[in-house]
Amino acid sequence: MGRGTRGKLRIYLGSAPGVGKTYAMLSEAHRRVERGTDCVVAFVEHHDRPRTEVMLHGLEQIPRKELAYRGTVFHEMDVDAVLLRAPAVALVDELAHTNVPGSRNAKRWQDVEELLGAGIDVISTVNIQHLESLGDVVDSITGVRQRETVPDEVVRRADQIELVDMSPQSLRRRMAHGNIYKSDKVDAALSNYFRPGNLTALRELALLWVADRADEYLQEYRGEHNIRSTWQARERIVVGLTGGPEGRTLIRRAARLAEKGAGGEVLAVYIARSDGLTAASPKELAVQRTLVEDLGGTFHHVIGDDIPAALLEFARGVNATQIVLGSSRRKTWQYMFGPGVGATVARESGPDLDVHIVTHDEVAKGRGLPVARGARLGRSRIVWGWLTGIGGPALLALVLTHTHSDLGLANDMLLFLSLTVAAALVGGLLPALASAAFGSLLLNYFFTPPLHLWTVADPRNIVAIVIFVGVAVSVASVVDLAARRTHQAARLRAESEILAFLAGSVLRGDTSLEALLERVRETFAMESVALLEREGDTAPWTCAASVGTQSLGRPEDADVDMPVGDHLALALTGRVLPAEDRRVLAAFAAQAAVVLDRQRLQSEADQARALAEGNRIRTALLAAVSHDLRTPLAGIKASVSSLRSEDVDWSPEDQAELLAGIEEGSDRLDHLVGNLLDMSRLQTGTVTPLIREIDLDEVVPMALVGVPDPDLNVDLDVPETLPMVSVDKGLLERAVANVVENAVKYSPPDKPVLVSASTLGDRVELRVVDRGPGVPDEAKDRIFEPFQRYGDAPRGAGVGLGLAVARGFTEAMGGTLGAEDTPGGGLTMVLTLRAATRTTPDTAPEAVRTAGQAAGQATGPQRGRHA
Numbered sequence: 029m030g031r032g033t034r035g036k037l038r039i040y041l042g043s044a045p046g047v048g049k050t051y052a053m054l055s056e057a058h059r060r061v062e063r064g065t066d067c068v069v070a071f072v073e074h075h076d077r078p079r080t081e082v083m084l085h086g087l088e089q090i091p092r093k094e095l096a097y098r099g100t101v102f103h104e105m106d107v108d109a110v111l112l113r114a115p116a117v118a119l120v121d122e123l124a125h126t127n128v129p130g131s132r133n134a135k136r137w138q139d140v141e142e143l144l145g146a147g148i149d150v151i152s153t154v155n156i157q158h159l160e161s162l163g164d165v166v167d168s169i170t171g172v173r174q175r176e177t178v179p180d181e182v183v184r185r186a187d188q189i190e191l192v193d194m195s196p197q198s199l200r201r202r203m204a205h206g207n208i209y210k211s212d213k214v215d216a217a218l219s220n221y222f223r224p225g226n227l228t229a230l231r232e233l234a235l236l237w238v239a240d241r242a243d244e245y246l247q248e249y250r251g252e253h254n255i256r257s258t259w260q261a262r263e264r265i266v267v268g269l270t271g272g273p274e275g276r277t278l279i280r281r282a283a284r285l286a287e288k289g290a291g292g293e294v295l296a297v298y299i300a301r302s303d304g305l306t307a308a309s310p311k312e313l314a315v316q317r318t319l320v321e322d323l324g325g326t327f328h329h330v331i332g333d334d335i336p337a338a339l340l341e342f343a344r345g346v347n348a349t350q351i352v353l354g355s356s357r358r359k360t361w362q363y364m365f366g367p368g369v370g371a372t373v374a375r376e377s378g379p380d381l382d383v384h385i386v387t388h389d390e391v392a393k394g395r396g397l398p399v400a401r402g403a404r405l406g407r408s409r410i411v412w413g414w415l416t417g418i419g420g421p422a423l424l425a426l427v428l429t430h431t432h433s434d435l436g437l438a439n440d441m442l443l444f445l446s447l448t449v450a451a452a453l454v455g456g457l458l459p460a461l462a463s464a465a466f467g468s469l470l471l472n473y474f475f476t477p478p479l480h481l482w483t484v485a486d487p488r489n490i491v492a493i494v495i496f497v498g499v500a501v502s503v504a505s506v507v508d509l510a511a512r513r514t515h516q517a518a519r520l521r522a523e524s525e526i527l528a529f530l531a532g533s534v535l536r537g538d539t540s541l542e543a544l545l546e547r548v549r550e551t552f553a554m555e556s557v558a559l560l561e562r563e564g565d566t567a568p569w570t571c572a573a574s575v576g577t578q579s580l581g582r583p584e585d586a587d588v589d590m591p592v593g594d595h596l597a598l599a600l601t602g603r604v605l606p607a608e609d610r611r612v613l614a615a616f617a618a619q620a621a622v623v624l625d626r627q628r629l630q631s632e633a634d635q636a637r638a639l640a641e642g643n644r645i646r647t648a649l650l651a652a653v654s655h656d657l658r659t660p661l662a663g664i665k666a667s668v669s670s671l672r673s674e675d676v677d678w679s680p681e682d683q684a685e686l687l688a689g690i691e692e693g694s695d696r697l698d699h700l701v702g703n704l705l706d707m708s709r710l711q712t713g714t715v716t717p718l719i720r721e722i723d724l725d726e727v728v729p730m731a732l733v734g735v736p737d738p739d740l741n742v743d744l745d746v747p748e749t750l751p752m753v754s755v756d757k758g759l760l761e762r763a764v765a766n767v768v769e770n771a772v773k774y775s776p777p778d779k780p781v782l783v784s785a786s787t788l789g790d791r792v793e794l795r796v797v798d799r800g801p802g803v804p805d806e807a808k809d810r811i812f813e814p815f816q817r818y819g820d821a822p823r824g825a826g827v828g829l830g831l832a833v834a835r836g837f838t839e840a841m842g843g844t845l846g847a848e849d850t851p852g853g854g855l856t857m858v859l860t861l862r863a864a865t866r867t868t869p870d871t872a873p874e875a876v877r878t879a880g881q882a883a884g885q886a887t888g889p890q891r892g893r894h895a
Contacts, residue, residue, distance in 0.1 A: 035144040038188040039123065042155040043234035044227050046199060046208035049153040049192040050074070050121055054083035056151060057119055061087065066116040070143070071105035071136075073121050077208065087119075095128045102128045107139050110148070117149045124158035124178040137178050154178055156234040169229045173790040173863075191238045196227035263292040264348040267320070268339050268369070271298060274354045274388040275316045281386050282352045283323040294325030295346060299338045300553050313550075329550050336372040343381060350382045413455010417463030420447040425470045440475045441496045444468075449503050461501060468497050541573040541623045548600070548616045549575055552609065554588075555602035556580070559620050562595050569597075572624055576601070590617040596624075660693035667693070695734075717756035717841050721864040724750055724785055724792060727757055731764035732783075741772050745784035746794075752864035753792050759837040760861075763845070766830035767796050767857045774800030774855070792861045799854040808847040834859075 038056075042049035050072060060067045069089040074080040090113060093106035104127055110118055120143070125136040133139050140150050157166040160177040167173045183189065194202075202208055203222055267282045269275045279296055286292030298313060317327040332338025343351055356368045374383040421444055428440065435443075444467035452460035473480060545557045556576025560569045560583060569582050578601050583589035586599035590613050598617040605613065667686040671678065678686070725746045732738045753760075764783075771781040775798035782797040803811060812835045831845075838845040843861045850856045 033147055035147050035149045036187040037140070037144055037185065038149070038151045038190070039183055039186045040151070040153045040190050040192050041183070041234060041238065042153065042192045043194070043231045044157075044199060044222075045155055046202060047192050047194040049155070051080055051083060052190070052192050053119060053121070053151050053153055054080070054087070057087055057117070058083070060117060068110070068113060068115040068118055070110045070118040070120045071122075072119055075208075088115075090118075093131075095130050097128045097130065104128055104131050105136065105139055107132050107142055110143060111146055114146070115148060117151060118143055120150055120152045123152045123154040123182070124174075124176045126176050135178070137182050141182075154183065156230055156237060159183065159237070162233060162237070165233065166230070167789050170226050171789055189238060191234060193231060193234065196224045196231065199227055200224070263350065264346055265292065265294050265350045265352060266339070266343045266346070266348045267294060267296040267325075268351060268353045268373070269296055269298045269313075269316060270354070271313050271316075272354075273312065275312065276319055277388045278352050278354050278386055279316060279320050279323065279325070281384075282350075283325065285350065285352070285384070286325075294320060294323060295328060295348065296320040296325055297328040297330055297339065297342050299330045299332050299335050299342075300550070335369050336376060339369070339373055340376055340381070343377075348381065350384060351377065352384045352386060355385055355387050410455050410459070413451050413459035414462070416447060416454050417451030417459035418466055420450065421463060421467045421470050425474050429474055437471070437475055440471060444471060445496065445499060445503070452503065452505075457505060460503075460505075464497055464501050471496065541620065541627060542575055544616070544620055544623055545573055545575045548598070548613070548620075551616075552600065552605060552613065553602065554600045556600070558586075558599045559624065560597045560599055561624075565594065567595075588613070590614055592617045592621045596621055660697050664690050664693040664697075717759055717837075719754050719756060719841065721752045721754055722757055723748075724753055724794065724861075727755075727760050728764055728783060728785075728794070731761045732768060734765055735768055735772055741775070741780050742768060743780050743782045745782065747785065750785055750787060750792060753861045754864050755841045755843070755861055756837075759841055763834040763837040763859065764794065764796075766834040767845070767859065770830050771796050771798035771800070771855070771857065774798055776800065787863065788860075790863050792863050794859040794861065796857040796859070797850050797854065798856075799850065799852070802849060802853060802855050803847060811847065812845070 040049040040053050054072065057067050057069070067087070069084065069087050071090075071092065072084060074084065090106060090109050092103040093109070095102050095104055105120065120136065120140055123137050123140060127134060127136060127139070133142070140152060143150050156162065157170070157174050158177050159180050161180045163174055163177055200222060263286060265282045265286050267275075267278050269278065275296075279294070282294045282296075286294050296316065298316075320327050328342070330338055330342055332341075339351070351373060353370045353373060356370055370383075370385050374385070377383050424443055424447060428435070428443075448460050448463040448467060451463040541559065545559060548554070549557045554576070556574065556578040558574035558576075558580040559572045560580065561572050562569045571579065571581070574580065580586055580599045580601065583591070583597040583599045586601050587603060588600040588605050588610075590598040590600075590610065592598060598613070598620055600613075667690045670676070671683065671686055725748055728744065728746050732742055732744070735742060768781060768783060775781050779799040783794070784797070785792060785794045787793075812831050835845040838859055838861075841861070843859065845857065845859050848856045848858055
């Protein structure tokens with residue numbers, strides 16, 4: 029192939045270690061070699077597996093590069109040698125591998141990028157647990173944190189991804205037969221990483237990840253080829269919502285349909301018209317949005333005047349396979365105005381979309397009054413009104429003249445009058461007036477002597493026609509006025525419902541400013557909404573909060589702006605609102621100002637609580653100074669006065685005892701003052717930890733220096749094989765010292781305190797175990813509060829700041845400190861710290877250990893020295 033183009037990447041993705049991805053890669057290499065392709069092995073690790081090692085026979089292998097690191101020689105892929113050899117295809121195993129320090133690149137996937145850039149096709153392997161985005165998920169499932177990861181984007185860019193899968197039972201049989209690890213590691217691996225539950229979860233992760241990638245490729249292909257029809261590769265169920273109470277039933281039914289097919293999705297969509305307030309209850313829509321999200325689906329808000337067309341356009345845009353709609357709530361007579369959304373969608377969906385019409389409790393109960401349309405009738409109503417007002421009289425005249433029916437002028441007028449009333453009911457006043465005028469002309473021409481002339485011979489007929497026109501106009505006016513009043517009442521009901529729900533949610537405090545602005549955007553069908561404020565009349569505008577696609581800097585830039593006082597304004601973009609909608613918008617704007625003020629008041633209240641807590645701390649500090657600090661000072665003062673007394677001849681033993689008392693009192697003072705200063709730093713937020721990576725067994729012994737008789741009172745069990753931790757050495761030493769000193773105070777003299785450490789995922793736990801009286805569950809959190817001493821604390825136990833300082837320092841370093849019951853009696857303090865990400869100095873690089881080996885090893889705690 030030409031070296032001017034980028035090479036192609038093919039990845040064998042394994043669901044777990046040992047499923048055979050390397051074997052599959054080597055099998056593909058043999059097939060290509062048989063076809064005459066120039067294929068070489070750049071780096072393949074067979075892990076002493078006989079069948080994999082046999083597959084290397086007959087393939088050209090590039091010699092590996094030797095690198096010395098900390099007295100050990102490691103073998104890595106020789107990128108320069110592969111580039112110099114320039115094969116058509118290179119096999120590179122373990123894409124997520126970390127190279128030994130001193131290599132050309134830090135990660136093997138970076139080596140592969142170089143080969144691809146040189147025009148060399150690469151076939152590689154990687155396990156699902158090594159994908160960077162799945163690190164936390166795999167850690168929570170298996171308890172093993174994968175240190176070697178590869179960015180998902182690297183794998184996504186592969187030209188081909190082939191999943192290598194195996195059932196958990198088959199993989200465990202392979203493990204038991206010794207086909208993956210040596211016999212001395214099989215038991216540990218089967219009981220730890222390779223448990224059936226772990227393997228099943230990893231397999232599901234791999235299948236879902238590959239399915240998502242396949243879905244991305246399908247969407248890309250459909251877009252490139254402008255394919256609009258639905259390909260039913262995956263069940264996607266669109267639920268059409270009207271905002272009515274039946275929506276909850278539809279959402280649950282769609283969720284059950286999605287559960288029947290693996291990987292099914294539910295997409296709930298509400299389509300609002302673009303000419304004003306929505307016809308749905310915002311409260312009900314919020315409930316339905318929460319319900320669909322709780323069931324794992326997504327909620328979408330779409331603008332469209334033609335509801336069926338917009339619904340079908342959305343469904344085809346997301347490649348949906350099914351549409352779920354509710355049976356119409358319209359009454360029987362309302363079908364005269366059209367077949368309805370459900371029937372139209374079913375007719376227009378075509379063979380690629382299945383439409384489910386679901387029955388519910390609201391069927392045929394009526395759709396309710398039209399909401400939020402002002403006094404304006406819809407376009408279809410006006411068209412039908414004109415057809416009724418003009419076409420109806422013409423058709424009636426045609427029928428009466430051709431049937432030669434002699435009903436009499438009075439009856440003819442009543443028939444024409446009924447059409448005028450119908451025109452008023454459907455289309456409003458103008459079609460009715462036109463119907464009255466047109467009807468009077470037809471009556472004059474066809475039914476009033478002399479016939480087929482525009483004159484009237486009998487004066488009584490003139491009076492009859494005039495009365496007809498008057499009655500028609502009056503009835504049309506009354507009917508039109510009633511229709512307008514009905515629409516206005518419906519609009520007021522919609523406004524009152526919106527405002528009542530809005531006021532209730534704001535007063536309850538369950539609506540954030542962003543959520544309120546989003547409600548404004550959806551209610552008025554806008555593109556974006558922003559709340560702008562400024563400090564003075566000439567100060568620039570700043571954005572307090574915004575939602576939508578467009579950011580606004582000034583109210584003048586918006587399509588609609590609603591001032592709130594002198595220095596606050598609500599700005600909307602998308603379209604110009606009619607005047608009747610601004611009343612509701614003004615209420616929204618006022619509520620937005622209330623929410624903004626409430627948020628700021630809440631912030632000020634939090635600050636006030638912090639100040640009150642500080643005052644409480646200072647009050648307690650004064651109480652502590654008045655007692656706990658004066659006690660050791662009194663002892664020191666008495667000892668010094670005794671030593672300086674000239675009338676007493678102290679023996680050397682007495683002098684030594686007095687000096688010891690002075691030293692002990694000074695130590696107590698130093699400890700108390702240190703804790704007080706530390707607590708002050710924590711309260712003022714001036715503790716800034718300097719995070720470094722250190723070994724825990726270097727810090728803990730230093731923390732025990734101040735403990736009385738540490739050799740007798742403390743047993744230390746901190747293995748040297750623990751990973752390094754990311755902490756501030758000084759803060760950790762002080763926290764550990766306070767916790768251990770507290771445990772020693774309460775532990776019986778004949779039962780030393782145990783200080784042990786172990787790993788749990790990416791965390792390191794330090795446990796301080798005592799056999800004292802323990803603490804009840806309701807007091808476990810209270811003992812960490814400042815100036816708290818539980819129960820009958822020993823005399824001279826301090827001011828109750830030791831544990832508060834320890835927890836504060838631990839949380840400042842990103843750790844946690846909690847209390848648990850000791851089995852058999854006592855209290856256990858658990859201090860959890862973050863493990864460092866890099867390798868420890870006394871171990872080999874993580875690069876030389878496979879994921880399976882790391883997971884299969886079980887290291888028990890090693891007994892350390894006494895403090």
